[in-house]
Amino acid sequence: MKKQETNQIPTWYEKKSKRKFSGGGSGPKSKKNDVVGEKKDSQKKSSQKTFVGYKKNQQKKNVALPDFVTEIERLFDLASVPDDAKKILSNFQSIINSTHPLNSKQRSLLSDQIRDLSHGLTDQRGERRLGYMNQPATLSAYVHYFLWWNLVRLVRLFANLPSNFLNLGENDLCLDIGSGPLTVPLALYISRPELRTKKLRWYCMDISAQSLSIGENLLMTIATKLDGVLWEIVRVKGEFGADIKEKASFVFCANIFNEIVEDRQMPPDYQAKKITEGILPYINPKCENAKVFLVEPGVPNSARLLSLMRDAFMRRGFNPVSPCPHASSCPMDGKKGGKWCNFAFSTDDAPADLKKISEKANLPKERAVLSFVAMEKSPAQKSDEKNLSFRIGSDPIHLPGGRTGYYACSVLGLLLVVTDSNLLYGDLLSVPAPKRNLPVDEKSGAYILSLDDSKNFSRRTTTGSKTFTSGAEYF
C-alpha cells in the first residue's frame, strides 16, 4: 500500500501502535479537562440527544457562515504566500541543483534513497543512525526532497502566522536547533518579505556540519534571487545542549525532538520537561517578549510532546500565540483515546516537480500535515468572557441527520462545532459567548456548539471580522 499523509487509511504510526488515531476525528470518548469547571447535570442530560457513530470526510454543501460568527484567521491560506515565494518553491529543484548538483548515478538512486530515508524517519526510526545527515546518500535525499516538503509546509504556515509573532527586529538573535539544511531560516526568508530587509543573526545548530553548509549556500542563493539582505549565519556543529556565545530572543526547533525522543525511551512528560529545560538557557533573560516556535511531524506522539512542552513553557512564563485560541489546558493533548492537535492542508497547490518526485519514490502525498506551537513570554492574558474563540482541528465529520461537524479547540475544552458552512483545518473563528450550557457529545465528550441558531448566543460585542474565501478548495 502506498503511504499517504491522509487520515483515511491506516498510517505507519497507526499500524505500529495497532490503534486508530484521529487528528481531530472520531476517537474513543475522551475525558474532559477541568478548565472552566465541571459540566453541570443539565449538560449531562442534554448529551442524550447527541451524535453517535459519525463518519469523516463527507462532501458537503457550502453555506455562508451566520453573521454572528467572526472569521479571525486561516492557517494555510495560499493567498497569504507572496508570489515570489511561490516561484522560489516551484523552482526549488533548480536552486538545489545549483548548490548541490547530483550526477547521473546519484540521480538514478534518488528515489530509492528517499524511500529508505522516509522509512528511517518514520516506521524504521530505530534502525536509522544518529548522524544520518552526515551520510552522503541520506543528506542528498533530505536536501532534494524532505527539505522541499518541509519548506512547502513551513512557508504556508509562516505566511499565515500573526505578524506580531514573527516581528523580528533589526539585529535580533535567533537560534534554530536541529537546523539541518537551515530549513527554518529558509522558510522564513521565503515567506515573510518584511524580514528580508532585516539584519538578523542566526545561530544554526546541528550535529551535521555538511547539512548546515548546504543550507547556508541555499540561503545565500535565495537571498540573492529575492534581492534581500544576507542574514548572518553562525554555524554551530554540536548537539542540542551545546554552548552558544550569545542568548537568543527567538528559538526555533523544527522536526528534531521526535528524533531525540526516539533515542531515549522515557515517558513524554519527562521528555517534554527535560527538552524545555534544555531550551530555556538559550533564551535571553533580558528579552521581555522572547519567543519560541516548535514544529514537528503531524503524528500523535509529536502532538503529545508539543502539548506537554506547551504546558512546561507556560509554567515558565510563556503563553501560546498559535494555534491555541486560549492559554488554558490543551483539550487535544494526544493522551490515549483522546484527540491530538495537528493541522493539514491539501497538496493540490504544491510544486508539480516535487509531487512528481513523491510519486516516483512511491510516496504520494495528498495532504501536508504538521503539529506546532508558537509561544511568547508575556504576562497571562485575561480571557474574553464575552466571546468564544475556537480553532478548527479536524476534517468535516458527517453527523446523523445529514449534519456536519468539526472538532475544535477552545477555552471551554474540546468542541464539536456543527455547521453547514465549509470550514478548513486551522480556521480560527469566534462567536458571542453561548447563553446556556452546551450539550455534550457522547462519543467524544466534546461540547456541541451548533452555529445554526443565533438565539443560542449573546449579542456580538466586537466587530471587525474578515471574511474567508470559500473553503471548498481543500475538499
Ligand SMILES: C[S@@+](CC[C@H](N)C(=O)[O-])C[C@H]1O[C@@H](n2cnc3c(N)ncnc32)[C@H](O)[C@@H]1O
Ligand atoms: C528531521 S531533520 C530536521 C531538519 C530541519 N530542522 C527541518 O525541519 O527540515 C532533524 C535534524 O536534527 C539533527 N539532530 C538530531 N539530533 C540532534 C541533536 N541531538 N542535536 C542537534 N541536532 C540534532 C539532525 O542531524 C537533523 O539535521
